[in-house]
Amino acid sequence: MSLSASLANALSGLNAASRGAQVVSSNVSNALTEGYGRRVLETTPNTVSTSGSGVKVVGVRRDVNQQLIGDRRFADAASAEAETRADGLSKLEAAFGTADSADSISGSIAAFESALTAAASRPDSDARLATVLSAAQSLTGRINDAADAIQQSRMDAESGIASTVQTLNDTLQQIAELNTEICKQYSYNNNANALVDQRQILIDKLAEIVPIREIPRDNGMVALYTENGAALIDGPPAEFSFSSAGVIVPQMTVEGGALNGLYMNGKPVKVSGTYAAMGGGSLEALFEQRDVTAVQAQTDLDALTRDLIERFQDPAVDASLGATDAGLFTNFGAAFDLVSDPNAETGLSTRIGVNALVDPDQGGALWRLRSGLMAGSAGSVGDASLLNSMSDALTASRTPSSGSYTTQAFTMADLASEVVSGISVRAQSAIDQSTFSTARAATLREAELADGVDTDHELQMLMLFEEAYAANAKVMKTIDELINLLMEL
Incomplete structure (x- = not known):
């Protein structure tokens, strides 16, 4: 895989992690907002021809239990x-x-x-x-x-x-x-x-x-x-x-x-x-x-x-x-x-x-x-x-x-x-x-709220997104060092 392709992969990962952090922050800030449906970031592997090309953000899904509602x-x-x-x-x-x-x-x-x-x-x-x-x-x-x-x-x-x-x-x-x-x-x-x-x-x-x-x-x-x-x-x-x-x-x-x-x-x-x-x-x-x-x-x-x-x-x-x-x-x-x-x-x-x-x-x-x-x-x-x-x-x-x-x-x-x-x-x-x-x-409303935004879970997801962001940033830094090394040859 070329360095440019690796750089593109890492950049897509940074973008997905950033979007994920935004979604988590929206969920936490609206945990008690009436009518708010928990947001879930949807991603899928991105491919070019038959080769993997990072991660693709499909969109943000509103995740609610319609039967319970x-x-x-x-x-x-x-x-x-x-x-x-x-x-x-x-x-x-x-x-x-x-x-x-x-x-x-x-x-x-x-x-x-x-x-x-x-x-x-x-x-x-x-x-x-x-x-x-x-x-x-x-x-x-x-x-x-x-x-x-x-x-x-x-x-x-x-x-x-x-x-x-x-x-x-x-x-x-x-x-x-x-x-x-x-x-x-x-x-x-x-x-x-x-x-x-x-x-x-x-x-x-x-x-x-x-x-x-x-x-x-x-x-x-x-x-x-x-x-x-x-x-x-x-x-x-x-x-x-x-x-x-x-x-x-x-x-x-x-x-x-x-x-x-x-x-x-x-x-x-x-x-x-x-x-x-x-x-x-x-x-x-x-x-x-x-x-x-x-x-x-x-x-x-x-x-x-x-x-x-x-x-x-x-x-x-x-x-x-x-x-x-x-x-x-x-x-x-x-x-x-x-x-x-x-x-x-x-x-x-x-x-x-x-x-x-x-x-x-x-x-x-x-x-x-x-x-x-x-x-x-x-x-x-x-x-x-x-x-x-x-x-x-x-x-x-x-x-x-x-x-x-x-x-x-x-x-x-x-x-x-x-x-x-x-x-x-x-x-x-x-x-x-x-x-x-x-x-x-009231019981059903409590069940609906319990099925909604769980701030503990959201904070755990935020930590995972931060780790993913840091890992992709590390990849980009390494690629930058390799490119600089090649330029010095």
Whole structure:
């Protein structure tokens, strides 16, 4: 082998070792950078004709475990879905209060029952009658507040859906643009790994909204499909649309046409249910919160409210009431009547109030709590029969006419406890599922990081590159000495 060929070989070795050191330094400096894929220098023996001619740098490969990344993305989608669901149910639980809390609906019913008992022992006491009125107003106010919180939960979900759809569209557009740029860099035979890192970050962001499958295409491009087969990107990106209704009231539903669903490329697309094209991530949980979870909570709260109103508008409890008269608790000032309004129960919890006839601030009189709401006069101050009747109505076992608890009889306190506990149980179950899903996603993310840049290994590689660089430099120095020696002959 000629000295010039040996010199060329050593020079190629210096170049490869230098490139290798650059790759190692990039790996170490980006060891904790989100989306960074470990770089590996690819080399191959260089040959001219049949003779070896040093080392050839093929390029820098992005070395990632795509299967592990795919599994982690599915775990991220499940974690985002569970966290969103748990957050929604936790807000509903806070709105209803816990069964053992004094400021919950159950606690308000217990306070009202105590006030009735105390007033029945001293029916002549205006102070105790005023306490009954105050407890009844606190109870209806607590129910109103819970109903308002349910509607706020639905509006929060609606706002979240709109924001998520915007993020979905923006992210898909950015990924499509990166796809095009990566393809261009591949065609120029340039290193596009930094662009691929950026694309992975965007796909990871997308994976929390809906489970993603990444499929490689030519020239470094990728196609993205949801777990159930909807094409998000395979060429031009899909376009999603959602029209927000803004203010939501209990009567508004998707089935009734008052609320909107999700559209993909101008066509409706399923977000929940079996084989839902866009199911499985935070987007599904938001739709579930708006259309299922909060609606069911509203239904149960309305059923509880109906039961409360019906107990006290029964003429058997207050003989002064006629068949169409409102009792102590009213439906926006009137009696609850499904005959004249078949939809009267929907949103009833937002309209319940205390009858103005017993409220001095509204022109009523406290003595009506003792003598009857429609009584013509105050009657005997020692008559506790109506107060006792009201207390009995509150504690009587009665089967609810609607809601989730129509299979057995409950006292008012027990029914409230069932409704409140039902929300609490679902919230706790969702929190437990969220904890599990988050832990699983964190475990896979740790495995992904462990499979990424190992700084100890990188430093070992750096030492090898330094040794290779020194060896090739030694060869070049020796060749230089030999050439100088030949020149002196």
